[in-house]
Structure formats: C-alpha cells, structure tokens
Amino acid sequence: MRYSTHTRQTCSLSALAAAMLVSTLAPSAAQAQDSIADEADSTQPDEAQIVVTGSRIAVDAATASAGPVQVITAEQFKQAGEIDITQTLREIPALQGSDPANLDSAQGFALSGASTLDLRSLGTNRTLVLQDGRRHVPGIGGTATVDVGSIPQSLIKEVQVLTGGASGVYGADAVSGVVNYITRTGRDFDGLEYRLQTGISDKGDSEEIFGSVAGGGTFEDGRGSAVFAVEYSHNTSILAGDRDFAAGPGYSIFGQSNDFLNEQLGLAPGTENAFIPDRRLPVSSSQGIIAVGGFPFDRLAFGPRVATNFLPGTSTVPTLGGTTIPILQIIDPQTGQLRAYNPGISTGAFNASGGDGIFSGNAPGLTLIPESTRVVASAGLDYELTNTITVFADAKFAYVETSDISGVPFADDLFLSGDNPFLPTALQAQLAEAGASFVGVALDNVASDTGRGTDIERSTFRASGGLRWEAPNSNVNFEATYTWGRTQVNDTGRRQRLNDRYFTAFDAVALSQDNIDGTDPVFNFENGSGTLKAVRNGADVEITAGNAQVGDIVCRAEVTGLPSPSNAPFLVGGPPIFADGTVINGTDVSGQTRPVTFQIGDGSCAPLNLLGQFQGAALDFAFVDINQSTTIEQQQFLAVLAGDTSHLFELPGGPIGFAAGFEWRRDESQFLRDSFESIEGRVIENVAAPLFNSPLNGEGISVYELFGEIRVPILSDMPFVENLEFTAAGRYSDYNTIGSTETYSFGGQYSPVDWLTFRGTYSRAIRAPNIGELFAPQSIATIGVDADPCDDGNINNGTSNRPTNCLQFVDPGFDSAQFLTAFSTGTTGGNPLLNPETSDSFTLGGIFQPRGILGGALDNFVFIVDYYDIEIEQAVGSLTGAAIAQACVDLPSTDNQFCDAIERDPNRGGAIVGFTSGNINLQVLRARGIDFETRYSFDAPFGNGDWGTFTLRAAGTHFLERFTEGDPVIQQTIADEPDPVQQQLLIADQALNSDLLGVVGVPDWIVNFSINWDFDRWNIGWRTRYENSTLQVSNSDANDVEIVNDQVVVSPNVGILDQRQLFTGDGFEHDISLSYRATDKVQIFGGINNLTDTEPFLGRLARPVGPRGRFFFLGLSGSF
Incomplete structure (x- = not known):
C-alpha cells in the first residue's frame, strides 16, 4: 500500500489525532470481512446489487454469498425513527424475538435496561453479536448476551445479519447465526455530523429525545484517520394505567369462564375459558382482606368456594355464625368504613374478574415502558507506520440507567392482635361481638405506594487495538487485535420488604403508664435503648422516658423484649423468614424465631399500620433498598491471515481465497450481594441472587481456537457456468470447561448465467455452556x-x-x-456437568437478478429466497x-x-x-422456514422522468416448523408406558406440546413491505409489517387428544375459547416517513410510527406492536 492523498476533501485533525494517540482512544480496525484490499477499480454497488458479507475473505460486491445475509444501512435506521435501533431490527422476521430495552416489562421480562438480539427466537445465548467482526463484552451477567444499545448509532455503517451457519467463520457458539455491527472509521467522515431527534406518542407521553455528534477525517495526507462520537438519548415511562388495553378494564390472560361471564362478555354459551376484563387475584387486596378471628379454612378457602357466595343472584354475604359480621371484609377506600369483601366473578381457583382483589399483573401503577437514559462516547484512530503496516485502536464508554415500578408480593394470613392500637374502632367492636382475640389480614402493598421498583445502572467499557500488515505485491494481509471489555451493572431494588422487620413492625402496642413509669417488670426505658420510635396522633415521634405519653404506639417487641411471631405460613419466598432462636433477654425461645436484620431493644423498630398508608419511619424501617452489582469482563486476542492466491496461481474461476487464524478468549462474571442478603436466614421477600463468583479458581471460562476458511472459484465465464465455487470453514476449540470441540461448514454457489445464482450451506455449530448455566447456585x-x-x-x-x-x-x-x-x-441453579449444545444448520436458496431483460426494465430488480433448517440437540434448560x-x-x-x-x-x-x-441438557429445538426478499427500483412513471425514483421492497419469512422436542424425562415416561394405546396418546399429546408454530409469537408468516419515493430533495417512505393470525393458546390447549374405540383421536377443543378470542387476528403496523434535504448539508426528517394506532393483541403487550401506540417523531441532521 502506498501513501496517498485522498481525492475527497480531508479534515485537518492532527491535533485531535495526537490527543487520541496519547489516550489510546481509536476506531476499530478495518472490518474483518474486508481484511484484504478491494479489487482495483471496483465500483459502488447500485440499489439492486447484493452486498456480500458473512466471511473473512473479501469478495467482489456483485458476487453472492453462499449463505443468506441481510444488510440494514444507517439510512434505514434513521428513516425508522427509533432511538433504540433494536426496535427496527426486531421487525426483521429472523430477529422478531429480540428485546429492545424499552419492552422488557411489556414482554414480561425482568428489567435489564439492555437491548438484546435473538435470531430465529432460539435464545439470545445462541446469537453471536460482533462489532467489526470482533467479540463484544456481554451485558448480562453469566451469559454471552450483548447489550447492543452500547454500540454508538452515529458510527454504525450497517448491520449484517447472517442467518446461515457461521460457527466456523466467526465463533463456535454462532448456533443460530451472527449479527455483525460494522462501524465507520475516520476515513468515512469529512468533518462533523450531527443528529437531533424528538418524539412523542399521540397520548402525550412516551417522550423521547436523541442527540449525537460524530466527526472524523484523515491527516498527514491520508496516512492516518481519527473519529469520535458522543450520543445522548432519553425516554419517559408509560404505566399500565396509561393504556386502556393494559390495566384496569383491559383484558388479561385467559382464565376459567362461566355462564355469567360468557353472557357479560357476549361469548358463546359453554365457553370454558376467556380473556377476561379487569383480572384480579382474589386471595389478597391492596386494602387488606380482613377476617375477624382469622381465615376460616375449616369452612372455605379462596377461589370458587368464596366467590360463589358473592356471584350475582345469591342472597346475602356469608357471616360469622351468630353475628352480623361478614366473614371477609375490607376498609372501603372511598368511605374509610368496613364493608363486605367482594372477590369478583370467579375465573379459577386464584383468579377473578373485577372485585376488590389485587390486580393480577396489570396494576395501573406498574411500568409498561421504563424510563431510560443512555450516554455513549466513542473515539479512535488508525495510522500507517509504513507502506505495509497500519496500527489502530478504538475505545468506547456507554452508560445506561433505567427504572421501573413493580408490585409487592402479597403476604397471606397475617395476624393482628386485638389490642393492636391501629385497629379501627369498628373492627375492635366486631372482635368483641365475635369473642375473638385477633384478626387475619391478607395484604398487597401496591396501593400503599411503598415506592417499590428497580433502578439499573449499566456501564460498558470496550477497547481494542492492533496492527494490520499488507504483504507487498500480493492480496495477502495479516491482522492481530486485542480486545478488552468490562460491564458493570448496579441493580437497586427499591423498597424491598425485610420480613423480620415487617412482622415486628406491624405487631404494635400502646404504651401503658407502667411502661412509662418504669414499673413494668419487663420493659422500661432504662433497660432498653433509651429512645423508641413511636406514632402519636398519626405522626412519627421519637420518645424517651421524659416525653413518652400513655397511648404512644410502639413495636410490641420493644416492650416485651421478645420477637413477634412469624405467622404467615404462605409468605412469598417461604419460611424460614427468621433464623432459629436460642435465648433472648434471658428467655429460652429455642425452636422459635428471632429477627436477624436488627436487634430487639435497640430502638430501631418503627410501628407499622398494616391497614393504613405505609409511610414515614415505619416504611423506612421495614422496606429498604437492596443493592446488587455484577461485573462482567471479557478479553479476546484475534489473529487472522487472509488473502488469495492471485500472486501465485489462479483456477479457471479465479484465485483461491483463504483466511486462517487463532483466537483466545476469556469470560468472567462476578456478582456481589447486598449485606442484607449475606446474613443468615432468608429475610428478604423474594430475592433470588445468582452468584458467578470466581468459578474455576477465578479464571472464568477460557478457550483457545484455531480456525480456517477457504473459497474455491472452480469455474467462471463459461457457457452455462457463469460462476461455480465451493466454500468451507472449520474451527477447533479447546475450553477449560468442556474440553475440545470441532465445528465446520460447507457451502457452494452456482450461477448458470449472470442473472441467476443457486447457493447452499451446511454447518455444524457447538455452543459451550456459559458461566451462569454452569455455576449459578440455587x-x-x-x-x-x-x-x-x-x-x-x-x-x-x-x-x-x-x-x-x-x-x-x-x-x-x-x-x-x-x-x-x-x-x-x-x-x-447451575450444573457444572452440562454437555455442549450441538447444532446442524442447512440452507438452500437462490438469487434472481436479471440484466438486459425486457430492454433493461428489470435491471434494478432482485429476488432472493432461502430455505433454512436448524436443529439443536442437548439444548440447555431447567426442568x-x-x-x-x-x-x-x-x-x-x-x-x-x-x-x-x-x-x-x-x-x-x-x-x-x-x-x-437445575440446568440439564434436556431439549431438541428445531426451526425451519423460507426467507425471501425482493427489491425493485424504477423511475417515476409520470413527469417525463423528472419525478424521481421509486423503490419497492418486500421481505419476509414463511415459518414451516418451530418445535421444542420433549425432554429426556418425557421420552423416558413414554417409553416406560406399558399400555400401547396410552403410549400412543402420550406421543400425540407430546407432539402437540412440542409444536410452537401457529401460536402467538410464532406466526406462519411475517412480511415487511416498503415503498420509497426519492424526488429532488424529498424522500417519502411507507412501511408495513404484517403477521398472520395465530392461536392465543398453545396447540396442546387448542386440541383434545382422547382414546375412542382403542384409537387415539385428535380433535379441536371447541370449548377452550370463544372463536372471537381464540385467534389473534392478522396484525398490521403502518409507518410513514418524510425527509427534506434543505441544503447539501442539512436534512429535516420526521414521520409517524404505527400510523393507524394498532393495539397489541388481546391480552398481549408486545405483539404485533408494543404498547406505545401512534408515535410522532421529528429530527434534524447535517454536517459541516
């Protein structure tokens, strides 16, 4: 390579480059697939040409890859108007299972704040994500899942989605494919670029802002280049109560139906189940279900046994024998008076429609889209030391913070003693009437506004550097790169309930004169802490012997010196919630329990009004922030020798292309608990803390790999053989966990004429279990x-x-x-004896790209079709x-x-x-389908060719099969069944259970269509996404398997749901975009996403659209 002065205008960046050299901040090296020089005098591909990627061997842009590859450009992302481009990638059928950060809650996932990709819906752990052909540090602890939101949008040139087997080329764990983010270097810039964008839903919420500045250029007559980018984005939250389909009267997941509910909903008589409005959990209430004398389990339980007594048409609410007291009551939130509890219309043992129960997954105050802020900074450079050696480096920092509001797990069967001063006067009178000494309470704390939720902060660092050598007088080069990455995740659970404090706090008592005088034989201020937290006239006070008053409400444990009983046998998280006790204050309490997060008598307990608002000192005492942190670190050394044999020999089809290399990688994850989680006893309401601390003596998982790839052009430019080539790749991996593995792939393509190509691949991939799957504790x-x-x-x-x-x-x-x-x-938990997953992938397809047909009218037409078949054996999962x-x-x-x-x-x-x-190798996963894409560009058929160009594009997938074959336990159960007819029934039932196709989330068809009109300075675009109607229930639920006359018969389950609720109906989403180039350097753009305000499917929040609704965006971009 010779030093050259680039013909395009360069930006003087010497000072900037020097500063970046000092700080070693630089852009990534030239993309891995471009590891050798482009052929001389190559031209830019036009709109209809196929961009070839998915290989470390450089090939001409007009030559088709043996494996299917889809490319999404930076301009397409901008037209889509999404500040998280994962939302746009999710619209690609192969990536439909991906999770943008803002859809965590809507899809029912735990808040992570990470945007993750999932090819073929086979799991994020089976999708390999690369940046410029190199590994990226994971964003989720214990996994290989990358937070792609940490990649700066303003530097993305394109995203390549390789859905064929790619394990031999890019990594042994590329089971379902590879998504490769190609970023720009300083040589792709000519100064500074900026982009400002804002958006808002038509409901006036879900506000978004995005801003970026990026710049770069060359210096020293093109010997070096430098680049930088800074981005900021923020979106506000949406709560379930902000969307009528998500909360309150909104429909939720189906439950058991009945004649009354069918009539109310207008459903067919006899319908067994229904998507029900206002779904509730009747076993608890935000006001607290109150039972004088405790819950009468000898007479009834929750669910239908209680609800049938409250259905319309019944006589009176059941009462306690010999009294007028309802067996279950609440304090009415409107009147503040006791009244009978209404469990709603029963729809199952633990579900109801309406009533006073807690919302079941759709509480109005819970988060649908979390609030999030993202900042990304990246910079880099490259410099030609000599004619043949170039050094490069890049680094970036990304910070994301996100938060949500989540519900509080309810506590059942809580006991409040009759002398509890927080009991309302009316309730005390009922205790006297019933001759009872306590009341039972089942309570959910959401309405008490404890402020419970999750705050996540994720910081990602990534840096890489290396050198590239280009052999003189040949198309051979060598590149060596070291990449280091680190992700720090701080997870704060706001207002988590500490159960030992909770039980102690709501067991309250009023101080007597003896307590104050010090004549009480058990309690006086002198033998305690000297100061107590109390409630007086509804206000928090701190009392001492000098200011205490009779009637001040304090924790009973502070008076008795003994722990309050842990009296909720069904508390979420399960007993023990306290540690075993021995002797406390001189009293033998062996076999009982004691608090472990505070000391009785230290004055820290603040009394809690279980039937009132949780606030003040009691809230701070019983509900605390729990802080957890995860540290993920990855190192990679990659060396690749690539080129072709043009300087030595060529086959009739051309020179043989090759690439060979070595890779070393180490992944580590560490998790640190909060101090509250490290003490004896399970004291936190429902916290599961997976640990990945220093497995394998602190070395994490490491692997050494050798790989190679070859492209053999056998024939070309012959009659009936325009091109015939063969490709192969292989990789040998040696892990410190599972030992050695071999992966490989073979492929080929044949073009009888220059406008028609056939192609196919076969690939074997091996995925080693990750840190979490191996070492996560129970x-x-x-x-x-x-x-x-x-x-x-x-x-x-x-x-x-x-x-x-x-x-x-x-x-x-x-x-x-x-x-x-x-x-x-x-x-x-984890299992260190797991075997690796094995995947076999097969693709077969073709490309039709006519040239010179019909007078050249189809020169800009392309049709691509590929059949794929992926089967994964020994898939890791947990029974x-x-x-x-x-x-x-x-x-x-x-x-x-x-x-x-x-x-x-x-x-x-x-x-x-x-x-x-625990984790085991239990499943076989299979996905088959047909991907297709067509593009056609043509001049406007009006205005004598002066009205610009239209581009039509349709891309989609026809899913043929998607199943999860039964785990070994089920297979063994079927094999051991002695009755042959019963065995056939089990086989048929298992086939239905395994078949996922046609069920919501796995449609038969997903098709994206777009039309763009470029006219002068204007661009107008329309995009439509379609997915066909699917079942709302599983194939197993939608069909009955029974034995009739000693024969197994499968028939539709006509009563499972009313036909109007059984299917989702076809889903459509329409987007429009408009841009105007005000000058050569300024562009105004905007659009409307979800133009028709399509709502999610019944009972769903993320399909076929998310919960945001119609959304407007407007932006400004330019350069100088």
Whole structure:
C-alpha cells in the first residue's frame, strides 16, 4: 500500500489525532470481512446489487454469498425513527424475538435496561453479536448476551445479519447465526455530523429525545484517520394505567369462564375459558382482606368456594355464625368504613374478574415502558507506520440507567392482635361481638405506594487495538487485535420488604403508664435503648422516658423484649423468614424465631399500620433498598491471515481465497450481594441472587481456537457456468470447561448465467455452556399449586401409572387449590456437568437478478429466497417444578430421582411445598422456514422522468416448523408406558406440546413491505409489517387428544375459547416517513410510527406492536 492523498476533501485533525494517540482512544480496525484490499477499480454497488458479507475473505460486491445475509444501512435506521435501533431490527422476521430495552416489562421480562438480539427466537445465548467482526463484552451477567444499545448509532455503517451457519467463520457458539455491527472509521467522515431527534406518542407521553455528534477525517495526507462520537438519548415511562388495553378494564390472560361471564362478555354459551376484563387475584387486596378471628379454612378457602357466595343472584354475604359480621371484609377506600369483601366473578381457583382483589399483573401503577437514559462516547484512530503496516485502536464508554415500578408480593394470613392500637374502632367492636382475640389480614402493598421498583445502572467499557500488515505485491494481509471489555451493572431494588422487620413492625402496642413509669417488670426505658420510635396522633415521634405519653404506639417487641411471631405460613419466598432462636433477654425461645436484620431493644423498630398508608419511619424501617452489582469482563486476542492466491496461481474461476487464524478468549462474571442478603436466614421477600463468583479458581471460562476458511472459484465465464465455487470453514476449540470441540461448514454457489445464482450451506455449530448455566447456585423458582399432577383435575392426564402412584402422596379427590397460597417455592441453579449444545444448520436458496431483460426494465430488480433448517440437540434448560412433579408419578415407580426432588407436606393433604431443579441438557429445538426478499427500483412513471425514483421492497419469512422436542424425562415416561394405546396418546399429546408454530409469537408468516419515493430533495417512505393470525393458546390447549374405540383421536377443543378470542387476528403496523434535504448539508426528517394506532393483541403487550401506540417523531441532521 502506498501513501496517498485522498481525492475527497480531508479534515485537518492532527491535533485531535495526537490527543487520541496519547489516550489510546481509536476506531476499530478495518472490518474483518474486508481484511484484504478491494479489487482495483471496483465500483459502488447500485440499489439492486447484493452486498456480500458473512466471511473473512473479501469478495467482489456483485458476487453472492453462499449463505443468506441481510444488510440494514444507517439510512434505514434513521428513516425508522427509533432511538433504540433494536426496535427496527426486531421487525426483521429472523430477529422478531429480540428485546429492545424499552419492552422488557411489556414482554414480561425482568428489567435489564439492555437491548438484546435473538435470531430465529432460539435464545439470545445462541446469537453471536460482533462489532467489526470482533467479540463484544456481554451485558448480562453469566451469559454471552450483548447489550447492543452500547454500540454508538452515529458510527454504525450497517448491520449484517447472517442467518446461515457461521460457527466456523466467526465463533463456535454462532448456533443460530451472527449479527455483525460494522462501524465507520475516520476515513468515512469529512468533518462533523450531527443528529437531533424528538418524539412523542399521540397520548402525550412516551417522550423521547436523541442527540449525537460524530466527526472524523484523515491527516498527514491520508496516512492516518481519527473519529469520535458522543450520543445522548432519553425516554419517559408509560404505566399500565396509561393504556386502556393494559390495566384496569383491559383484558388479561385467559382464565376459567362461566355462564355469567360468557353472557357479560357476549361469548358463546359453554365457553370454558376467556380473556377476561379487569383480572384480579382474589386471595389478597391492596386494602387488606380482613377476617375477624382469622381465615376460616375449616369452612372455605379462596377461589370458587368464596366467590360463589358473592356471584350475582345469591342472597346475602356469608357471616360469622351468630353475628352480623361478614366473614371477609375490607376498609372501603372511598368511605374509610368496613364493608363486605367482594372477590369478583370467579375465573379459577386464584383468579377473578373485577372485585376488590389485587390486580393480577396489570396494576395501573406498574411500568409498561421504563424510563431510560443512555450516554455513549466513542473515539479512535488508525495510522500507517509504513507502506505495509497500519496500527489502530478504538475505545468506547456507554452508560445506561433505567427504572421501573413493580408490585409487592402479597403476604397471606397475617395476624393482628386485638389490642393492636391501629385497629379501627369498628373492627375492635366486631372482635368483641365475635369473642375473638385477633384478626387475619391478607395484604398487597401496591396501593400503599411503598415506592417499590428497580433502578439499573449499566456501564460498558470496550477497547481494542492492533496492527494490520499488507504483504507487498500480493492480496495477502495479516491482522492481530486485542480486545478488552468490562460491564458493570448496579441493580437497586427499591423498597424491598425485610420480613423480620415487617412482622415486628406491624405487631404494635400502646404504651401503658407502667411502661412509662418504669414499673413494668419487663420493659422500661432504662433497660432498653433509651429512645423508641413511636406514632402519636398519626405522626412519627421519637420518645424517651421524659416525653413518652400513655397511648404512644410502639413495636410490641420493644416492650416485651421478645420477637413477634412469624405467622404467615404462605409468605412469598417461604419460611424460614427468621433464623432459629436460642435465648433472648434471658428467655429460652429455642425452636422459635428471632429477627436477624436488627436487634430487639435497640430502638430501631418503627410501628407499622398494616391497614393504613405505609409511610414515614415505619416504611423506612421495614422496606429498604437492596443493592446488587455484577461485573462482567471479557478479553479476546484475534489473529487472522487472509488473502488469495492471485500472486501465485489462479483456477479457471479465479484465485483461491483463504483466511486462517487463532483466537483466545476469556469470560468472567462476578456478582456481589447486598449485606442484607449475606446474613443468615432468608429475610428478604423474594430475592433470588445468582452468584458467578470466581468459578474455576477465578479464571472464568477460557478457550483457545484455531480456525480456517477457504473459497474455491472452480469455474467462471463459461457457457452455462457463469460462476461455480465451493466454500468451507472449520474451527477447533479447546475450553477449560468442556474440553475440545470441532465445528465446520460447507457451502457452494452456482450461477448458470449472470442473472441467476443457486447457493447452499451446511454447518455444524457447538455452543459451550456459559458461566451462569454452569455455576449459578440455587435460586428461587415457583410452581403453581394447580399444576400438581395429583390434583383431581390432572390425575388422569398422564401415564397409566399416575393415578396409582399419586395415592402414595395424597388422598383420592385431592384438590391442590384448597389452600390460601397460589404457588409454592423451590430452587433451581447451575450444573457444572452440562454437555455442549450441538447444532446442524442447512440452507438452500437462490438469487434472481436479471440484466438486459425486457430492454433493461428489470435491471434494478432482485429476488432472493432461502430455505433454512436448524436443529439443536442437548439444548440447555431447567426442568420446571411441574415437569419434575409429573415425572415423579408418571414413571412406573416412585422410587426415582424426581420424587426425591419434590417435597410434600402431609399436614396439608400432601400438597407440594418445595422442589429442587437445575440446568440439564434436556431439549431438541428445531426451526425451519423460507426467507425471501425482493427489491425493485424504477423511475417515476409520470413527469417525463423528472419525478424521481421509486423503490419497492418486500421481505419476509414463511415459518414451516418451530418445535421444542420433549425432554429426556418425557421420552423416558413414554417409553416406560406399558399400555400401547396410552403410549400412543402420550406421543400425540407430546407432539402437540412440542409444536410452537401457529401460536402467538410464532406466526406462519411475517412480511415487511416498503415503498420509497426519492424526488429532488424529498424522500417519502411507507412501511408495513404484517403477521398472520395465530392461536392465543398453545396447540396442546387448542386440541383434545382422547382414546375412542382403542384409537387415539385428535380433535379441536371447541370449548377452550370463544372463536372471537381464540385467534389473534392478522396484525398490521403502518409507518410513514418524510425527509427534506434543505441544503447539501442539512436534512429535516420526521414521520409517524404505527400510523393507524394498532393495539397489541388481546391480552398481549408486545405483539404485533408494543404498547406505545401512534408515535410522532421529528429530527434534524447535517454536517459541516
């Protein structure tokens, strides 16, 4: 390579470059796929040409890749008007399962603040994300999942989506494909560029702002270049109450229906289930369900047993025997008076429509789109030391903060003593009437506005540097790069409930004169802390012996010196919530419990009004911020030798292209608990803290890899053989966890004429388990009590062994929903004995790109079609508690490992009260389909060619198969079934359970269509996204499998849902955009996304659109 003066105008950046050299901040090296020089005198591809990527071997832009690749340009991202470009990428059918940061809550995910990509909906851990062909530090602890929001938008040249097997080329773990972000260097700039953008929904919320400045250029006559970029973006939140389809009267996930509800909703008589409005959980209330004398489990439980007493048409609300007191009451939020509790219309054991229960997943105050702020800064340079050696470096820093509001898990069966001074006068009178000494309370704290939620701060650092050598007089070069990255995630759980403090705080008592005088034999101020937190006339006060008054409300434990009882057997998170006690204040309390986050008698406890607003000192005492931090670090050394044999020999089709290299990589994750989580006893309401601290003696996971790739052009420019070539790639990997693996791929393409190409690939990929899958310790998981296979409604839905085996644990007719709790807790965690996942991928397709046909009318027409087939064996996953419980009783004998993992309580009729699970290699995943794309550009058919150019584009996927084959437990259960007819029934049922196609989220068709009109300084665009109607329920739920005359028959389950609710209906989203080039350096752009204000599907919040609704955006971009 010779030093050259570039013909385009250069920007004098010597001073800037010098400063950047000192700080070693620089752009990335030339893209990996461009590792050798472009052919001389190559031309820029026109609109209809195929851009070839997905290889480390450089090829001409007019030559098609053997594997399917899709390219999205920076201009397309800008036209889409999204400040998080993952939202735009998600519209690509292959990436439809991706998760923009602002859709975490809407998709039911835990808040992460990260934007993640998911190819073929096979999992983010199976999608390899690269920046300029090199690894990127993960953004989620214990995984390889990258937060692509940390990549600066203003430096993105294009994003390449390679959906064929790419493990041999880019990495052994590219199971479902690769997404490669190609960024610009200083040589792609000529000064400074800026972009300002704002947007707002038509509801006046979800405001967004985005601003960026980027610049660069060359110096010293083109020997060096430098670049920098700074970006800022912010969006405001949307709450569920801001959208009528999401909260309150909005429809939620379906539950059991009944004749009354069917009539109210206008559904067909006999409909068994329905998407119900105003879905509630009737076992708890934000006002607190009050039961004088406690909850009468000997007479009734929640769900239908209570609700049937409140359905319209019944006589009176049940009362306690011999009294006028309703068995369940609340304090009316409007009047402040006691009244009978209304559990709503029962739609299942733990669900209702309407009533006084807590909102079930759709509380108006919960977050749909979290508030988020993002800042990214990046800079870099490259410099030609000699004619053949170039050094380069780049670095970036990205910071994201996001927050949401989340619900508080309810606490059941809380006891308030009759002498609790917070009890209303009317309630004290009822206690006297009933002769009871306490009341029971089931309470959810959302309406108390505790301020509970999550704040996440994520800081990402990434730096790389290296050198590139270009061999003189040949198309061979060598590049070596070292990349280091670090992600720091600080996760603050606001107002997390500390259960030992919570129970102690609401067990309150009023001070007596003896307490104040010091004559009480147990309590006086002198033998305590000397100062107590109290409530007087509704206000917080601190009292001492000198200012205490009779009637001051304090924590009972401060007076008695003994712990308050942990009296909620079904508290979320499960007992023990206190540590075992021995001797406290001289009293033997062995076998009882004691608080562990504070000391009784230290004066810290503040009394809490369980039936009032949580505020002040009591709120600060019982609800605290829990801080957790995760540190992720990645190092990579990559060396690649690439080129072709043009300087030595050529085949009839041209020179052989090759690339070979070495890669070393190390990944580490560490997690630090809050001090409250590190003390004995499980004291926090439902916190599961996965740890990844220093596995493998602190070395994390490391791997050494050798790889190679070859492209052999066999023939070209011959009759009926315009081009014939063969490609192959292979990679050998040696992990410190699973040992060595080999991955490989083969491909080829054949063009009989220059306008038609056939292509295909086969690939074997190996994914090693990540840190979290291997080393995460046991954390909390749950099982719904109605999932118990021994429940009377489930006992005949398994193998013929189930009914007999269940009798070993429960009595005939067992009803798992007869208890107050809706679920039981268990544990799940990592498994260091996991095997790697193995994937086989096959693609076959073609490209039709006519030239010179119909007088050249189709010269700008392209049609691409590719068939794909991906199958993953030994996919890593965790058995659910329900699957373990089913395997326990479905096998011939209960003497098995699955029964050992299930804990049942004989005192609760044999109900499941716990289970133990973990990661195993349990599934086979398969995805098949056809990707297609067509593009056509033509001059406007009016105005004598002076009215610009139209470009039409359609791209989509026809999904042919998407299934998750049963895990080994189910396969073993089927194999062990002695009855052949029952075995066939299980096989048919399992096939339906495994089939995901046609269910919401996995449509048969997704198609994107766009039309753009470029006219003079104007560009007008229209985009439409379509997905076909799908089932709202699983294929298993939508079909019945039964035995008729000793034959297995599969038929539609006509009663599962009314036909008007059974299918989503076709989904459409329309966007329009408009831009105007005011000058050669200034552009104004804007548009409307979701023009028709399409709402999400019934009961869904992220398909086919998100919850934002119609959205307007306006921006200004330019350069100088």
